[in-house]
Amino acid sequence: MTTEPGPGHGRTDPTLDVIMSERRQLINLAYRLLGSVADAEDAVQETYARWYAMSPQQQRAIESPGAWLTTVASRICLNLLSSARVRRETYVGEWIPEPLPQPVGRLGSAVMDPADRITLDESVNMAFLVVLESVTPAERVAFILHDVFGYPFADVAEIVGRTPAACRQLASSARRRIRASQSPPAPTARQAGIVRAFKQAWEAKDIEALIGLLDPGAKAIADGGGMVNAVLEPVEGGEQIARACVRLADRAPGLTLLERMVNGQPGLISQQNGVTVAVLAFDTAEGRIKHIWSVLNPDKLRPWTAA
Incomplete structure:
Protein backbone atom coordinates (compact mmCIF):
# COMPACT_ATOMS: atom_id res chain seq x y z
CA MET A 1 0.00 0.00 0.00
CA THR A 2 1.22 3.47 -0.81
CA THR A 3 0.52 5.94 1.97
CA GLU A 4 0.42 9.63 1.31
CA PRO A 5 3.11 11.45 3.30
CA GLY A 6 1.57 13.10 6.33
CA PRO A 7 2.83 15.47 8.97
CA GLY A 8 6.46 14.88 9.79
CA HIS A 9 7.28 13.46 6.34
CA GLY A 10 10.99 12.79 6.14
CA ARG A 11 11.46 12.00 9.81
CA THR A 12 12.31 8.52 11.08
CA ASP A 13 9.11 6.87 12.31
CA PRO A 14 9.94 4.15 14.87
CA THR A 15 6.31 2.97 14.87
CA LEU A 16 6.10 2.51 11.07
CA ASP A 17 6.87 -1.22 11.15
CA VAL A 18 4.33 -1.73 13.93
CA ILE A 19 1.68 0.25 12.08
CA MET A 20 2.19 -1.49 8.73
CA SER A 21 2.34 -4.94 10.36
CA GLU A 22 -1.33 -4.49 11.25
CA ARG A 23 -2.40 -4.21 7.61
CA ARG A 24 -3.11 -7.88 7.01
CA GLN A 25 -5.18 -8.13 10.19
CA LEU A 26 -7.17 -5.06 9.14
CA ILE A 27 -7.79 -6.43 5.62
CA ASN A 28 -8.98 -9.73 7.12
CA LEU A 29 -11.31 -7.92 9.50
CA ALA A 30 -12.68 -5.48 6.92
CA TYR A 31 -13.43 -8.19 4.34
CA ARG A 32 -15.41 -10.23 6.86
CA LEU A 33 -17.31 -7.12 7.91
CA LEU A 34 -18.03 -5.84 4.40
CA GLY A 35 -18.01 -8.90 2.13
CA SER A 36 -16.07 -6.97 -0.51
CA VAL A 37 -12.34 -6.89 -1.24
CA ALA A 38 -12.54 -3.45 -2.83
CA ASP A 39 -14.52 -1.98 0.08
CA ALA A 40 -12.17 -3.64 2.57
CA GLU A 41 -9.11 -2.09 0.92
CA ASP A 42 -10.84 1.32 0.84
CA ALA A 43 -11.67 1.05 4.54
CA VAL A 44 -8.10 0.13 5.45
CA GLN A 45 -6.71 2.90 3.24
CA GLU A 46 -8.97 5.39 5.03
CA THR A 47 -7.81 4.03 8.40
CA TYR A 48 -4.16 4.65 7.55
CA ALA A 49 -5.01 8.07 6.12
CA ARG A 50 -6.51 9.04 9.48
CA TRP A 51 -3.42 7.80 11.32
CA TYR A 52 -1.06 9.86 9.17
CA ALA A 53 -3.33 12.88 9.38
CA MET A 54 -2.43 13.12 13.08
CA SER A 55 0.57 15.01 14.34
CA PRO A 56 3.61 13.05 15.62
CA GLN A 57 2.67 14.11 19.15
CA GLN A 58 -0.85 12.73 18.74
CA GLN A 59 0.51 9.46 17.35
CA ARG A 60 2.96 9.05 20.25
CA ALA A 61 0.15 9.61 22.73
CA ILE A 62 -1.66 6.49 21.49
CA GLU A 63 -0.69 3.66 23.81
CA SER A 64 -1.60 0.84 21.40
CA PRO A 65 -1.46 1.81 17.70
CA GLY A 66 -2.77 -1.62 16.69
CA ALA A 67 -5.85 -1.27 18.89
CA TRP A 68 -6.38 2.25 17.56
CA LEU A 69 -6.24 1.06 13.96
CA THR A 70 -8.68 -1.79 14.66
CA THR A 71 -11.12 0.57 16.36
CA VAL A 72 -11.01 3.10 13.54
CA ALA A 73 -11.26 0.46 10.80
CA SER A 74 -14.21 -1.20 12.54
CA ARG A 75 -16.06 2.10 12.89
CA ILE A 76 -15.44 2.91 9.23
CA CYS A 77 -16.81 -0.52 8.29
CA LEU A 78 -19.84 -0.03 10.53
CA ASN A 79 -20.63 3.23 8.73
CA LEU A 80 -20.08 1.58 5.35
CA LEU A 81 -22.38 -1.30 6.28
CA SER A 82 -25.16 1.10 7.17
CA SER A 83 -24.84 2.97 3.87
CA ALA A 84 -24.40 -0.29 1.93
CA ARG A 85 -27.72 -1.57 3.22
CA VAL A 86 -29.43 1.45 1.71
CA ARG A 87 -27.55 1.04 -1.60
CA ARG A 88 -28.40 -2.65 -1.85
CA GLU A 89 -32.10 -1.93 -1.53
CA THR A 90 -31.86 -0.38 -5.02
CA TYR A 91 -29.35 -2.94 -6.38
CA VAL A 92 -30.68 -4.55 -9.55
CA GLY A 93 -31.02 -8.27 -8.82
CA GLU A 94 -29.50 -10.17 -5.91
CA TRP A 95 -26.35 -8.98 -4.11
CA ILE A 96 -23.79 -11.67 -3.24
CA PRO A 97 -20.53 -11.09 -1.30
CA GLU A 98 -17.44 -10.83 -3.45
CA PRO A 99 -15.87 -14.27 -4.05
CA LEU A 100 -12.25 -14.80 -3.08
CA PRO A 101 -9.72 -16.65 -5.23
CA GLN A 102 -7.07 -18.65 -3.40
CA PRO A 103 -4.95 -16.80 -2.55
CA VAL A 104 -6.24 -13.26 -3.03
CA GLY A 105 -3.96 -10.27 -3.36
CA ARG A 106 -4.12 -6.60 -4.14
CA LEU A 107 -6.63 -5.83 -6.88
CA GLY A 108 -5.09 -5.67 -10.32
CA SER A 109 -1.73 -6.93 -9.11
CA ALA A 110 -0.08 -9.99 -10.58
CA VAL A 111 2.37 -10.18 -7.67
CA MET A 112 0.38 -10.52 -4.46
CA ASP A 113 1.53 -8.69 -1.36
CA PRO A 114 1.37 -11.00 1.70
CA ALA A 115 -0.02 -8.07 3.68
CA ASP A 116 -3.06 -8.02 1.37
CA ARG A 117 -3.90 -11.72 1.55
CA ILE A 118 -7.07 -12.74 3.28
CA THR A 119 -6.86 -15.80 5.49
CA LEU A 120 -9.30 -18.44 4.24
CA ASP A 121 -11.28 -20.22 6.94
CA GLU A 122 -14.89 -21.04 7.79
CA SER A 123 -15.59 -17.36 8.49
CA VAL A 124 -15.20 -16.48 4.80
CA ASN A 125 -17.09 -19.33 3.16
CA MET A 126 -19.92 -18.04 1.01
CA ALA A 127 -22.74 -19.56 3.08
CA PHE A 128 -21.39 -17.81 6.18
CA LEU A 129 -21.03 -14.43 4.47
CA VAL A 130 -24.49 -14.65 2.89
CA VAL A 131 -26.09 -15.22 6.30
CA LEU A 132 -24.18 -12.25 7.69
CA GLU A 133 -25.95 -10.08 5.11
CA SER A 134 -29.23 -10.79 6.94
CA VAL A 135 -28.14 -9.41 10.32
CA THR A 136 -27.92 -5.75 11.30
CA PRO A 137 -24.63 -3.86 10.86
CA ALA A 138 -24.14 -3.65 14.64
CA GLU A 139 -24.81 -7.39 15.04
CA ARG A 140 -22.34 -8.18 12.30
CA VAL A 141 -19.59 -6.04 13.80
CA ALA A 142 -20.14 -7.36 17.33
CA PHE A 143 -20.20 -10.98 16.16
CA ILE A 144 -17.13 -10.77 13.89
CA LEU A 145 -15.05 -8.87 16.43
CA HIS A 146 -15.92 -11.18 19.33
CA ASP A 147 -16.57 -14.63 17.84
CA VAL A 148 -14.12 -14.55 14.94
CA PHE A 149 -11.33 -12.26 16.17
CA GLY A 150 -11.70 -12.81 19.90
CA TYR A 151 -12.10 -9.20 21.07
CA PRO A 152 -13.67 -8.86 24.55
CA PHE A 153 -17.08 -7.24 24.67
CA ALA A 154 -15.64 -4.26 26.55
CA ASP A 155 -13.53 -3.44 23.47
CA VAL A 156 -16.43 -4.19 21.11
CA ALA A 157 -18.62 -1.80 23.09
CA GLU A 158 -16.14 1.04 22.57
CA ILE A 159 -16.20 0.43 18.83
CA VAL A 160 -19.94 -0.04 18.39
CA GLY A 161 -20.91 2.69 20.86
CA ARG A 162 -23.06 0.48 23.09
CA THR A 163 -22.68 -1.21 26.46
CA PRO A 164 -20.81 -4.52 26.76
CA ALA A 165 -24.09 -6.21 27.70
CA ALA A 166 -25.79 -4.84 24.59
CA CYS A 167 -22.88 -6.01 22.43
CA ARG A 168 -23.15 -9.47 23.98
CA GLN A 169 -26.81 -9.54 22.93
CA LEU A 170 -25.93 -8.33 19.41
CA ALA A 171 -23.37 -11.09 18.95
CA SER A 172 -25.75 -13.68 20.41
CA SER A 173 -28.50 -12.68 17.98
CA ALA A 174 -26.15 -12.99 14.99
CA ARG A 175 -24.82 -16.31 16.31
CA ALA A 186 -18.87 -31.77 4.98
CA PRO A 187 -15.25 -32.84 4.45
CA THR A 188 -13.59 -30.82 1.71
CA ALA A 189 -12.84 -33.94 -0.34
CA ARG A 190 -16.51 -34.90 -0.31
CA GLN A 191 -17.58 -31.40 -1.31
CA ALA A 192 -15.03 -31.44 -4.13
CA GLY A 193 -16.43 -34.75 -5.39
CA ILE A 194 -19.97 -33.38 -5.48
CA VAL A 195 -18.88 -30.21 -7.29
CA ARG A 196 -16.84 -32.26 -9.78
CA ALA A 197 -19.81 -34.53 -10.49
CA PHE A 198 -22.01 -31.46 -10.97
CA LYS A 199 -19.50 -30.00 -13.44
CA GLN A 200 -19.35 -33.23 -15.44
CA ALA A 201 -23.14 -33.59 -15.54
CA TRP A 202 -23.48 -29.95 -16.59
CA GLU A 203 -20.96 -30.36 -19.39
CA ALA A 204 -22.77 -33.52 -20.54
CA LYS A 205 -26.16 -31.73 -20.30
CA ASP A 206 -27.35 -34.69 -18.26
CA ILE A 207 -30.52 -33.39 -16.60
CA GLU A 208 -31.17 -36.56 -14.60
CA ALA A 209 -27.64 -36.58 -13.18
CA LEU A 210 -27.93 -32.90 -12.28
CA ILE A 211 -31.25 -33.48 -10.53
CA GLY A 212 -29.69 -36.31 -8.56
CA LEU A 213 -26.93 -34.02 -7.31
CA LEU A 214 -29.26 -31.19 -6.30
CA ASP A 215 -31.41 -31.10 -3.19
CA PRO A 216 -35.12 -30.95 -4.20
CA GLY A 217 -35.37 -27.62 -2.37
CA ALA A 218 -32.10 -26.23 -3.74
CA LYS A 219 -31.81 -22.55 -4.60
CA ALA A 220 -29.54 -20.87 -7.16
CA ILE A 221 -28.87 -17.15 -6.88
CA ALA A 222 -26.98 -15.03 -9.42
CA ASP A 223 -25.39 -11.61 -8.95
CA GLY A 224 -24.94 -9.86 -12.24
CA GLY A 225 -24.46 -6.37 -10.89
CA GLY A 226 -27.48 -5.07 -12.76
CA MET A 227 -26.34 -6.34 -16.16
CA VAL A 228 -29.17 -6.64 -18.67
CA ASN A 229 -28.60 -10.38 -19.17
CA ALA A 230 -28.40 -11.14 -15.44
CA VAL A 231 -30.79 -13.54 -13.74
CA LEU A 232 -32.75 -11.20 -11.49
CA GLU A 233 -34.72 -13.80 -9.52
CA PRO A 234 -33.42 -16.89 -7.69
CA VAL A 235 -34.10 -20.26 -9.31
CA GLU A 236 -35.69 -22.62 -6.80
CA GLY A 237 -35.98 -26.40 -6.95
CA GLY A 238 -33.46 -29.02 -8.03
CA GLU A 239 -35.19 -29.85 -11.32
CA GLN A 240 -35.65 -26.18 -12.23
CA ILE A 241 -31.96 -25.48 -11.58
CA ALA A 242 -30.89 -28.53 -13.63
CA ARG A 243 -32.97 -27.41 -16.61
CA ALA A 244 -31.66 -23.84 -16.29
CA CYS A 245 -28.08 -25.18 -16.38
CA VAL A 246 -28.77 -27.13 -19.58
CA ARG A 247 -30.42 -24.12 -21.20
CA LEU A 248 -27.37 -22.03 -20.35
CA ALA A 249 -25.05 -24.68 -21.83
CA ASP A 250 -27.11 -24.63 -25.05
CA ARG A 251 -27.00 -20.83 -25.29
CA ALA A 252 -23.28 -20.49 -24.53
CA PRO A 253 -21.46 -23.45 -26.10
CA GLY A 254 -18.06 -21.76 -25.78
CA LEU A 255 -18.04 -21.67 -21.98
CA THR A 256 -15.38 -23.65 -20.13
CA LEU A 257 -15.93 -24.85 -16.55
CA LEU A 258 -12.92 -25.16 -14.25
CA GLU A 259 -12.67 -26.44 -10.69
CA ARG A 260 -11.34 -23.81 -8.32
CA MET A 261 -11.35 -23.07 -4.60
CA VAL A 262 -13.85 -20.27 -3.90
CA ASN A 263 -13.65 -18.68 -0.45
CA GLY A 264 -11.71 -21.69 0.76
CA GLN A 265 -14.21 -24.28 -0.51
CA PRO A 266 -14.57 -26.29 -3.75
CA GLY A 267 -16.29 -24.27 -6.47
CA LEU A 268 -16.32 -23.62 -10.19
CA ILE A 269 -15.39 -20.80 -12.50
CA SER A 270 -16.75 -20.27 -15.99
CA GLN A 271 -14.46 -18.87 -18.64
CA GLN A 272 -15.02 -17.58 -22.14
CA ASN A 273 -11.98 -17.09 -24.34
CA GLY A 274 -9.80 -17.40 -21.25
CA VAL A 275 -11.64 -14.67 -19.34
CA THR A 276 -13.50 -15.49 -16.13
CA VAL A 277 -17.16 -14.55 -16.61
CA ALA A 278 -18.68 -16.29 -13.58
CA VAL A 279 -17.65 -17.72 -10.21
CA LEU A 280 -19.85 -20.34 -8.57
CA ALA A 281 -19.83 -21.16 -4.85
CA PHE A 282 -21.72 -24.14 -3.42
CA ASP A 283 -23.30 -25.19 -0.15
CA THR A 284 -23.75 -28.95 0.24
CA ALA A 285 -25.52 -31.09 2.83
CA GLU A 286 -26.10 -34.84 3.03
CA GLY A 287 -24.37 -35.39 -0.29
CA ARG A 288 -26.43 -32.90 -2.28
CA ILE A 289 -26.15 -29.29 -3.33
CA LYS A 290 -28.44 -26.97 -1.36
CA HIS A 291 -27.31 -23.57 -2.62
CA ILE A 292 -25.45 -22.23 -5.64
CA TRP A 293 -24.23 -18.64 -5.65
CA SER A 294 -23.17 -17.45 -9.09
CA VAL A 295 -21.31 -14.15 -9.33
CA LEU A 296 -21.32 -12.53 -12.78
CA ASN A 297 -20.79 -8.92 -11.70
CA PRO A 298 -17.61 -7.85 -13.59
CA ASP A 299 -16.51 -5.61 -10.70
CA LYS A 300 -16.48 -8.60 -8.35
CA LEU A 301 -14.55 -10.75 -10.84
CA ARG A 302 -11.52 -8.45 -11.10
CA PRO A 303 -9.47 -10.31 -8.45
CA TRP A 304 -9.95 -13.52 -10.46
CA THR A 305 -8.20 -11.94 -13.43
CA ALA A 306 -5.14 -11.30 -11.23
CA ALA A 307 -5.40 -14.80 -9.77
Missing part, protein backbone atom coordinates in the same frame (compact mmCIF):
# COMPACT_ATOMS: atom_id res chain seq x y z
CA ARG A 176 -28.33 -17.79 16.55
CA ARG A 177 -29.14 -16.70 12.99
CA ILE A 178 -25.96 -18.25 11.65
CA ARG A 179 -26.36 -21.54 13.51
CA ALA A 180 -29.98 -21.89 12.39
CA SER A 181 -29.14 -21.41 8.72
CA GLN A 182 -25.93 -23.39 8.35
CA SER A 183 -25.62 -27.08 7.50
CA PRO A 184 -23.08 -29.33 9.24
CA PRO A 185 -19.81 -28.92 7.30
Whole structure:
Protein backbone atom coordinates (compact mmCIF):
# COMPACT_ATOMS: atom_id res chain seq x y z
CA MET A 1 0.00 0.00 0.00
CA THR A 2 1.22 3.47 -0.81
CA THR A 3 0.52 5.94 1.97
CA GLU A 4 0.42 9.63 1.31
CA PRO A 5 3.11 11.45 3.30
CA GLY A 6 1.57 13.10 6.33
CA PRO A 7 2.83 15.47 8.97
CA GLY A 8 6.46 14.88 9.79
CA HIS A 9 7.28 13.46 6.34
CA GLY A 10 10.99 12.79 6.14
CA ARG A 11 11.46 12.00 9.81
CA THR A 12 12.31 8.52 11.08
CA ASP A 13 9.11 6.87 12.31
CA PRO A 14 9.94 4.15 14.87
CA THR A 15 6.31 2.97 14.87
CA LEU A 16 6.10 2.51 11.07
CA ASP A 17 6.87 -1.22 11.15
CA VAL A 18 4.33 -1.73 13.93
CA ILE A 19 1.68 0.25 12.08
CA MET A 20 2.19 -1.49 8.73
CA SER A 21 2.34 -4.94 10.36
CA GLU A 22 -1.33 -4.49 11.25
CA ARG A 23 -2.40 -4.21 7.61
CA ARG A 24 -3.11 -7.88 7.01
CA GLN A 25 -5.18 -8.13 10.19
CA LEU A 26 -7.17 -5.06 9.14
CA ILE A 27 -7.79 -6.43 5.62
CA ASN A 28 -8.98 -9.73 7.12
CA LEU A 29 -11.31 -7.92 9.50
CA ALA A 30 -12.68 -5.48 6.92
CA TYR A 31 -13.43 -8.19 4.34
CA ARG A 32 -15.41 -10.23 6.86
CA LEU A 33 -17.31 -7.12 7.91
CA LEU A 34 -18.03 -5.84 4.40
CA GLY A 35 -18.01 -8.90 2.13
CA SER A 36 -16.07 -6.97 -0.51
CA VAL A 37 -12.34 -6.89 -1.24
CA ALA A 38 -12.54 -3.45 -2.83
CA ASP A 39 -14.52 -1.98 0.08
CA ALA A 40 -12.17 -3.64 2.57
CA GLU A 41 -9.11 -2.09 0.92
CA ASP A 42 -10.84 1.32 0.84
CA ALA A 43 -11.67 1.05 4.54
CA VAL A 44 -8.10 0.13 5.45
CA GLN A 45 -6.71 2.90 3.24
CA GLU A 46 -8.97 5.39 5.03
CA THR A 47 -7.81 4.03 8.40
CA TYR A 48 -4.16 4.65 7.55
CA ALA A 49 -5.01 8.07 6.12
CA ARG A 50 -6.51 9.04 9.48
CA TRP A 51 -3.42 7.80 11.32
CA TYR A 52 -1.06 9.86 9.17
CA ALA A 53 -3.33 12.88 9.38
CA MET A 54 -2.43 13.12 13.08
CA SER A 55 0.57 15.01 14.34
CA PRO A 56 3.61 13.05 15.62
CA GLN A 57 2.67 14.11 19.15
CA GLN A 58 -0.85 12.73 18.74
CA GLN A 59 0.51 9.46 17.35
CA ARG A 60 2.96 9.05 20.25
CA ALA A 61 0.15 9.61 22.73
CA ILE A 62 -1.66 6.49 21.49
CA GLU A 63 -0.69 3.66 23.81
CA SER A 64 -1.60 0.84 21.40
CA PRO A 65 -1.46 1.81 17.70
CA GLY A 66 -2.77 -1.62 16.69
CA ALA A 67 -5.85 -1.27 18.89
CA TRP A 68 -6.38 2.25 17.56
CA LEU A 69 -6.24 1.06 13.96
CA THR A 70 -8.68 -1.79 14.66
CA THR A 71 -11.12 0.57 16.36
CA VAL A 72 -11.01 3.10 13.54
CA ALA A 73 -11.26 0.46 10.80
CA SER A 74 -14.21 -1.20 12.54
CA ARG A 75 -16.06 2.10 12.89
CA ILE A 76 -15.44 2.91 9.23
CA CYS A 77 -16.81 -0.52 8.29
CA LEU A 78 -19.84 -0.03 10.53
CA ASN A 79 -20.63 3.23 8.73
CA LEU A 80 -20.08 1.58 5.35
CA LEU A 81 -22.38 -1.30 6.28
CA SER A 82 -25.16 1.10 7.17
CA SER A 83 -24.84 2.97 3.87
CA ALA A 84 -24.40 -0.29 1.93
CA ARG A 85 -27.72 -1.57 3.22
CA VAL A 86 -29.43 1.45 1.71
CA ARG A 87 -27.55 1.04 -1.60
CA ARG A 88 -28.40 -2.65 -1.85
CA GLU A 89 -32.10 -1.93 -1.53
CA THR A 90 -31.86 -0.38 -5.02
CA TYR A 91 -29.35 -2.94 -6.38
CA VAL A 92 -30.68 -4.55 -9.55
CA GLY A 93 -31.02 -8.27 -8.82
CA GLU A 94 -29.50 -10.17 -5.91
CA TRP A 95 -26.35 -8.98 -4.11
CA ILE A 96 -23.79 -11.67 -3.24
CA PRO A 97 -20.53 -11.09 -1.30
CA GLU A 98 -17.44 -10.83 -3.45
CA PRO A 99 -15.87 -14.27 -4.05
CA LEU A 100 -12.25 -14.80 -3.08
CA PRO A 101 -9.72 -16.65 -5.23
CA GLN A 102 -7.07 -18.65 -3.40
CA PRO A 103 -4.95 -16.80 -2.55
CA VAL A 104 -6.24 -13.26 -3.03
CA GLY A 105 -3.96 -10.27 -3.36
CA ARG A 106 -4.12 -6.60 -4.14
CA LEU A 107 -6.63 -5.83 -6.88
CA GLY A 108 -5.09 -5.67 -10.32
CA SER A 109 -1.73 -6.93 -9.11
CA ALA A 110 -0.08 -9.99 -10.58
CA VAL A 111 2.37 -10.18 -7.67
CA MET A 112 0.38 -10.52 -4.46
CA ASP A 113 1.53 -8.69 -1.36
CA PRO A 114 1.37 -11.00 1.70
CA ALA A 115 -0.02 -8.07 3.68
CA ASP A 116 -3.06 -8.02 1.37
CA ARG A 117 -3.90 -11.72 1.55
CA ILE A 118 -7.07 -12.74 3.28
CA THR A 119 -6.86 -15.80 5.49
CA LEU A 120 -9.30 -18.44 4.24
CA ASP A 121 -11.28 -20.22 6.94
CA GLU A 122 -14.89 -21.04 7.79
CA SER A 123 -15.59 -17.36 8.49
CA VAL A 124 -15.20 -16.48 4.80
CA ASN A 125 -17.09 -19.33 3.16
CA MET A 126 -19.92 -18.04 1.01
CA ALA A 127 -22.74 -19.56 3.08
CA PHE A 128 -21.39 -17.81 6.18
CA LEU A 129 -21.03 -14.43 4.47
CA VAL A 130 -24.49 -14.65 2.89
CA VAL A 131 -26.09 -15.22 6.30
CA LEU A 132 -24.18 -12.25 7.69
CA GLU A 133 -25.95 -10.08 5.11
CA SER A 134 -29.23 -10.79 6.94
CA VAL A 135 -28.14 -9.41 10.32
CA THR A 136 -27.92 -5.75 11.30
CA PRO A 137 -24.63 -3.86 10.86
CA ALA A 138 -24.14 -3.65 14.64
CA GLU A 139 -24.81 -7.39 15.04
CA ARG A 140 -22.34 -8.18 12.30
CA VAL A 141 -19.59 -6.04 13.80
CA ALA A 142 -20.14 -7.36 17.33
CA PHE A 143 -20.20 -10.98 16.16
CA ILE A 144 -17.13 -10.77 13.89
CA LEU A 145 -15.05 -8.87 16.43
CA HIS A 146 -15.92 -11.18 19.33
CA ASP A 147 -16.57 -14.63 17.84
CA VAL A 148 -14.12 -14.55 14.94
CA PHE A 149 -11.33 -12.26 16.17
CA GLY A 150 -11.70 -12.81 19.90
CA TYR A 151 -12.10 -9.20 21.07
CA PRO A 152 -13.67 -8.86 24.55
CA PHE A 153 -17.08 -7.24 24.67
CA ALA A 154 -15.64 -4.26 26.55
CA ASP A 155 -13.53 -3.44 23.47
CA VAL A 156 -16.43 -4.19 21.11
CA ALA A 157 -18.62 -1.80 23.09
CA GLU A 158 -16.14 1.04 22.57
CA ILE A 159 -16.20 0.43 18.83
CA VAL A 160 -19.94 -0.04 18.39
CA GLY A 161 -20.91 2.69 20.86
CA ARG A 162 -23.06 0.48 23.09
CA THR A 163 -22.68 -1.21 26.46
CA PRO A 164 -20.81 -4.52 26.76
CA ALA A 165 -24.09 -6.21 27.70
CA ALA A 166 -25.79 -4.84 24.59
CA CYS A 167 -22.88 -6.01 22.43
CA ARG A 168 -23.15 -9.47 23.98
CA GLN A 169 -26.81 -9.54 22.93
CA LEU A 170 -25.93 -8.33 19.41
CA ALA A 171 -23.37 -11.09 18.95
CA SER A 172 -25.75 -13.68 20.41
CA SER A 173 -28.50 -12.68 17.98
CA ALA A 174 -26.15 -12.99 14.99
CA ARG A 175 -24.82 -16.31 16.31
CA ARG A 176 -28.33 -17.79 16.55
CA ARG A 177 -29.14 -16.70 12.99
CA ILE A 178 -25.96 -18.25 11.65
CA ARG A 179 -26.36 -21.54 13.51
CA ALA A 180 -29.98 -21.89 12.39
CA SER A 181 -29.14 -21.41 8.72
CA GLN A 182 -25.93 -23.39 8.35
CA SER A 183 -25.62 -27.08 7.50
CA PRO A 184 -23.08 -29.33 9.24
CA PRO A 185 -19.81 -28.92 7.30
CA ALA A 186 -18.87 -31.77 4.98
CA PRO A 187 -15.25 -32.84 4.45
CA THR A 188 -13.59 -30.82 1.71
CA ALA A 189 -12.84 -33.94 -0.34
CA ARG A 190 -16.51 -34.90 -0.31
CA GLN A 191 -17.58 -31.40 -1.31
CA ALA A 192 -15.03 -31.44 -4.13
CA GLY A 193 -16.43 -34.75 -5.39
CA ILE A 194 -19.97 -33.38 -5.48
CA VAL A 195 -18.88 -30.21 -7.29
CA ARG A 196 -16.84 -32.26 -9.78
CA ALA A 197 -19.81 -34.53 -10.49
CA PHE A 198 -22.01 -31.46 -10.97
CA LYS A 199 -19.50 -30.00 -13.44
CA GLN A 200 -19.35 -33.23 -15.44
CA ALA A 201 -23.14 -33.59 -15.54
CA TRP A 202 -23.48 -29.95 -16.59
CA GLU A 203 -20.96 -30.36 -19.39
CA ALA A 204 -22.77 -33.52 -20.54
CA LYS A 205 -26.16 -31.73 -20.30
CA ASP A 206 -27.35 -34.69 -18.26
CA ILE A 207 -30.52 -33.39 -16.60
CA GLU A 208 -31.17 -36.56 -14.60
CA ALA A 209 -27.64 -36.58 -13.18
CA LEU A 210 -27.93 -32.90 -12.28
CA ILE A 211 -31.25 -33.48 -10.53
CA GLY A 212 -29.69 -36.31 -8.56
CA LEU A 213 -26.93 -34.02 -7.31
CA LEU A 214 -29.26 -31.19 -6.30
CA ASP A 215 -31.41 -31.10 -3.19
CA PRO A 216 -35.12 -30.95 -4.20
CA GLY A 217 -35.37 -27.62 -2.37
CA ALA A 218 -32.10 -26.23 -3.74
CA LYS A 219 -31.81 -22.55 -4.60
CA ALA A 220 -29.54 -20.87 -7.16
CA ILE A 221 -28.87 -17.15 -6.88
CA ALA A 222 -26.98 -15.03 -9.42
CA ASP A 223 -25.39 -11.61 -8.95
CA GLY A 224 -24.94 -9.86 -12.24
CA GLY A 225 -24.46 -6.37 -10.89
CA GLY A 226 -27.48 -5.07 -12.76
CA MET A 227 -26.34 -6.34 -16.16
CA VAL A 228 -29.17 -6.64 -18.67
CA ASN A 229 -28.60 -10.38 -19.17
CA ALA A 230 -28.40 -11.14 -15.44
CA VAL A 231 -30.79 -13.54 -13.74
CA LEU A 232 -32.75 -11.20 -11.49
CA GLU A 233 -34.72 -13.80 -9.52
CA PRO A 234 -33.42 -16.89 -7.69
CA VAL A 235 -34.10 -20.26 -9.31
CA GLU A 236 -35.69 -22.62 -6.80
CA GLY A 237 -35.98 -26.40 -6.95
CA GLY A 238 -33.46 -29.02 -8.03
CA GLU A 239 -35.19 -29.85 -11.32
CA GLN A 240 -35.65 -26.18 -12.23
CA ILE A 241 -31.96 -25.48 -11.58
CA ALA A 242 -30.89 -28.53 -13.63
CA ARG A 243 -32.97 -27.41 -16.61
CA ALA A 244 -31.66 -23.84 -16.29
CA CYS A 245 -28.08 -25.18 -16.38
CA VAL A 246 -28.77 -27.13 -19.58
CA ARG A 247 -30.42 -24.12 -21.20
CA LEU A 248 -27.37 -22.03 -20.35
CA ALA A 249 -25.05 -24.68 -21.83
CA ASP A 250 -27.11 -24.63 -25.05
CA ARG A 251 -27.00 -20.83 -25.29
CA ALA A 252 -23.28 -20.49 -24.53
CA PRO A 253 -21.46 -23.45 -26.10
CA GLY A 254 -18.06 -21.76 -25.78
CA LEU A 255 -18.04 -21.67 -21.98
CA THR A 256 -15.38 -23.65 -20.13
CA LEU A 257 -15.93 -24.85 -16.55
CA LEU A 258 -12.92 -25.16 -14.25
CA GLU A 259 -12.67 -26.44 -10.69
CA ARG A 260 -11.34 -23.81 -8.32
CA MET A 261 -11.35 -23.07 -4.60
CA VAL A 262 -13.85 -20.27 -3.90
CA ASN A 263 -13.65 -18.68 -0.45
CA GLY A 264 -11.71 -21.69 0.76
CA GLN A 265 -14.21 -24.28 -0.51
CA PRO A 266 -14.57 -26.29 -3.75
CA GLY A 267 -16.29 -24.27 -6.47
CA LEU A 268 -16.32 -23.62 -10.19
CA ILE A 269 -15.39 -20.80 -12.50
CA SER A 270 -16.75 -20.27 -15.99
CA GLN A 271 -14.46 -18.87 -18.64
CA GLN A 272 -15.02 -17.58 -22.14
CA ASN A 273 -11.98 -17.09 -24.34
CA GLY A 274 -9.80 -17.40 -21.25
CA VAL A 275 -11.64 -14.67 -19.34
CA THR A 276 -13.50 -15.49 -16.13
CA VAL A 277 -17.16 -14.55 -16.61
CA ALA A 278 -18.68 -16.29 -13.58
CA VAL A 279 -17.65 -17.72 -10.21
CA LEU A 280 -19.85 -20.34 -8.57
CA ALA A 281 -19.83 -21.16 -4.85
CA PHE A 282 -21.72 -24.14 -3.42
CA ASP A 283 -23.30 -25.19 -0.15
CA THR A 284 -23.75 -28.95 0.24
CA ALA A 285 -25.52 -31.09 2.83
CA GLU A 286 -26.10 -34.84 3.03
CA GLY A 287 -24.37 -35.39 -0.29
CA ARG A 288 -26.43 -32.90 -2.28
CA ILE A 289 -26.15 -29.29 -3.33
CA LYS A 290 -28.44 -26.97 -1.36
CA HIS A 291 -27.31 -23.57 -2.62
CA ILE A 292 -25.45 -22.23 -5.64
CA TRP A 293 -24.23 -18.64 -5.65
CA SER A 294 -23.17 -17.45 -9.09
CA VAL A 295 -21.31 -14.15 -9.33
CA LEU A 296 -21.32 -12.53 -12.78
CA ASN A 297 -20.79 -8.92 -11.70
CA PRO A 298 -17.61 -7.85 -13.59
CA ASP A 299 -16.51 -5.61 -10.70
CA LYS A 300 -16.48 -8.60 -8.35
CA LEU A 301 -14.55 -10.75 -10.84
CA ARG A 302 -11.52 -8.45 -11.10
CA PRO A 303 -9.47 -10.31 -8.45
CA TRP A 304 -9.95 -13.52 -10.46
CA THR A 305 -8.20 -11.94 -13.43
CA ALA A 306 -5.14 -11.30 -11.23
CA ALA A 307 -5.40 -14.80 -9.77
